Amino acid sequence: MYRKEFFVFNQNQPIRAVIRNYQEKDFSGLIAVQQECFPPPFPSDLWWNKEQLQNHVTLFPEGALCIEIEGKVVGSMTGLLVDFDSKHPEHTWETITDNGYIRNHDSEGNTLYVVDISVSPTYRKLGLGKWLMLSMYEVVVYKGLERLLGGGRMPGYHKKENEMTPEQYLESVVKGELKDPVITFLLQCGRTPVQVVANYLKDEESCDFGALMEWKNPFFLPISEQGEC
Structure with a gap:
């Protein structure tokens, strides 16, 4: 499974960070991050629920990443594999991600599709979203996929x-x-x-x-x- 330890900087102050696969114990923290990131008018029914998160860690755990700062989950990024046809790119988020439940995850897919990325507003100046994105690129390379898409x-x-x-x-x-x-x-x-x-x-x-x-x-x-x- 994925785990990366490194330092981010708040101005000149180094802060220890970890990116890893999220687990069931992280669900409450992940939902709290979503609520902070997507306040109204963003629809609250699009925030993660525990059933969706359980599917993420069960169906495609490699695509379920979170980032910790000093032991606290402050962001996440989630993906699934799809067989994407670049000649027919039209789709909706609901259809291609199964409304975030990813029950349509295709283990033989050619593309890692981003379901969501979110970082708590308090920590955004640390560049954590970019670190999550780069980590998911590493998953794409590791899996031998054609692209990351979202x-x-x-x-x-x-x-x-x-x-x-x-x-x-x-x-x-x-x-x-x-x-x-x-x-x-x-x-x-x-x-x-x-x-x-x-x-x-x-x-x-x-x-x-x-x-x-x-x-x-x-x-x-x-x-x-x-x-x-």
């Missing part, structure tokens, strides 16, 4: 809805003309846009749009190219 919220879009399309908004963020709390973070983590997806998630701030963004495994070699090197 739909990012665009919480700044509702402020620009009357001025531009969601595609134009995403393009402006990529160009650096606008900053978005989620999309800019994903870009900084090495994720690249695939396309905008309508009705991706019930989210007023994003006007229900999501930006599908991927990270391609640099070590992945398609079957058609194997043996040609």
Whole structure:
């Protein structure tokens, strides 16, 4: 199973951190982090429940990561494996993640799909979200998968809805003309846009749009190219 110990810095002060697979004992802490990260108007029924978390640690424990600071769980990232067809990328968060229950996890899938990433607001200045993302990239490489994929919220879009399309908004963020709390973070983590997806998630701030963004495994070699090197 996954476990990584390292230091993060609060200004010049090193702080010990651990990223590991979360377990049943962590469920209450994980739910508390979700409540801190996604306050109203984010729908409370989209916060984790214990049945969902139990499925995560049972069906795909490799994709269930949490981060601890001084022994306290302050963030998490969850994924499942899907067989993704890049020629038909349209989907909703509910469908591809089974509403977060991941009962559709495909152990033979080619893609690690991000169900959720969240870090307690109190600890966000420590760069923990990026550490979680990098750790999940390591899972992608370890499993020999083609990519990491997920739909990012665009919480700044509702402020620009009357001025531009969601595609134009995403393009402006990529160009650096606008900053978005989620999309800019994903870009900084090495994720690249695939396309905008309508009705991706019930989210007023994003006007229900999501930006599908991927990270391609640099070590992945398609079957058609194997043996040609």
